[in-house]
Amino acid sequence: MNTAQKTNPEAAVEIPGKYQTVGHPLLDDPKMTVRSTSVFYAEKQAIFDVDLDIGKNEVISMIGPSGCGKSTFLRCLNRMNDTIDICRVEGDLRLDDEDIYSKKIDVVELRARVGMVFQKPNPFPKSIYENVAYGARIHGLTDNKVQLDELVEKSLVRCGLWNEVKDRLEEPATGLSGGQQQRLCIARAIAVGPEVILMDEPCSALDPIATATVEELIHELSENFTIAIVTHSMQQAARVSQRTAYFHLGKLIEVNETSQVFTNPEHKLTEEYITGRIG
Amino acid sequence: MTEQITEATPMKDTTRSLREARLKKRHAAEKRFQWYGRLSIAFGIACVLFLFYDIISKGHGAFFQTYINMEIEFDGEKLGLTPDSSEEEIRAASFNSFFKKTLREKYPAAETRREKSQLYAVFTSDMPLILRDMVIADPSIIGTKQTVSMIADDDTDVYVKHALGTDSDISRMGDFQRSIVDDLHQRGMIEKKFNAIFFSNSDSREPELAGIRGAITGSFLTLMVTLLMSFPIAVATAIYLEEFAPTNKFTDFIEVNINNLAAVPSVIFGLLGLAVFINFFGMPRSVPMVGGFVLTLMTLPTIIISSRASIKAVPPSIREAAMGMGASKVQTVIHHVLPLAMPGMLTGTIIGMAQALGETAPLLMIGMVAFIVDVPGSVTDPATVLPVQIFLWSDSPERAFVEKTSAAIMVLLTFLIIMNSTAVWLRKRLERRW
Structure with missing residues (x-):
């Protein structure tokens, strides 16, 4: 924390240890609320006291230089950080007013409601069909094969993958191209019927054409889902998201409408980042 | 020499000639090193060929009977x-x-x-x-x-x-x-x-009537017990240690001990078996069940270590994918990690079994060295195993037992080669199923 302040004396720090996020981090009718959230890896603090709301059916992108904690923050939202032994999350995180870190919450159920798509396409080494059907199987969403088939088809159609793979559903998913694999991972995530989808740099391993397809898909999905996307590409953030959050060294510096962040950033650090002076 | 080069003398020609002289030496060293390698491989192959020649030339006669x-x-x-x-x-x-x-x-x-x-x-x-x-x-x-x-x-x-x-x-x-x-x-x-007696009879005082059927049956029963005991225990241990156990001093201690156990001489496991299974639990001597237990103790570390390695080799992205879908830890392990780690686990198991098949010392300790004429019918019948049979025959004074010994070694080696090739084949076959 101290190092953070030393290296960035210009960071917006009002009281020692407390800083103010500029812009509009809070919303009226949010889907998820994050209050006073800090994350520690053993003794090292990775996220400092973040307050942020994620609105219903919005796409919010999180940008910032490498190691700024944006992925860590994202992984708090469906408790993927639980899998890391030394990771500790403090604060109040709510999904529809339910504390997701309370003892009453079953993390299995939470992850069904808050799905996730990872940086590198990571289909299971099973068939395309099995990949999409897996979530439905473990959560018991369908009663019979017909319903399952329908669900798989519906999910693949929504991801624009159906026409490409309908003739080879039983073939291994790892035989697909990178972009197809990533769309398959998205289809797999939406097959469970989540409310929020977290995407951790979903296009960083894809070529520009595949990236465009996935961005198009994100845009379509935002009609029904709340999407939080971490990205390295500012162009991508500008293209897909309505709101943008800028993280810097574990602090949430600025949250605003995407157009405003990229045209008229309020904070000096945001401006330096988007103009390429840091990052 | 290197100092001369780094000093970068202004006379370029000198540096160059120095470098060239050095280069020749380096090439020579490389050649020399390659030849060391080739020679040691040739030596190894020669030893194996000699061993096979010796065993086969001595033992092939035992497959025929007058x-x-x-x-x-x-x-x-x-x-x-x-x-x-x-x-x-x-x-x-x-x-x-x-x-x-x-x-x-x-x-x-x-x-x-x-x-x-x-x-x-x-x-x-x-x-x-x-x-x-x-x-x-x-x-x-x-x-x-x-x-x-x-x-x-x-x-x-x-x-x-x-x-x-x-x-x-x-x-x-x-x-x-x-x-x-x-x-x-x-x-x-x-x-x-063709000496059918060799394969249909058990041990006998008369070399012409002695066969390996009893020993093979004993080995089979012992290995079955070993497999049934060691595979589930080892896989469960490996999964727990890799996927569930917290990282602390205690698990470190367990890990160090498992690695140490893999290096413990097998005869000590025999003594342990004698003390625990026979003396304390009062199990009978010379039976495949106790032999299997002892060999289980011996092969457990081997299987655990290879199973852990193959679990570690499963990419974490697969685990994340499953967890991100809302699979519980157990579901993640059973649906995704285990199937991917299975080829490696099976390979380790087969190699452990091959090791157990060739093991003699611990079985001597628990009395499987007895002279047994009957073919064992169950794991609680007195039995001997193939390597112990070889040991017994190699000790016999009759000249005819010399070739019987070599023939039994050939049978044992055949089994071992089959098992190890199966392991290699399995690994190749299953490693990347997709």
């Missing part, structure tokens, strides 16, 4: 039997004296006691019993003449295989016995056939 085809008249009078005699009557009849009498009639030259006993010793001592079993199986042969393929005694066998027609005296046979064998040979009555 038989003597002789016409025998099952004279009802001599036997005191008729074709209608009951089985009990046949069992009571003295086939021993019948057999000896028949032989004496064929070779009246045998006059002295010594000569007579040498005559009988041409054939295996079990011959009267074999004749009796023939009659029991088919009483109608009483009163007829039958050509019987009679098993030669081990001394006859060794003589026929190695010394026939030569002057060398390698068998323990007397002159008279040798003359009989020579005579049988001249009359074309001696025949070498």
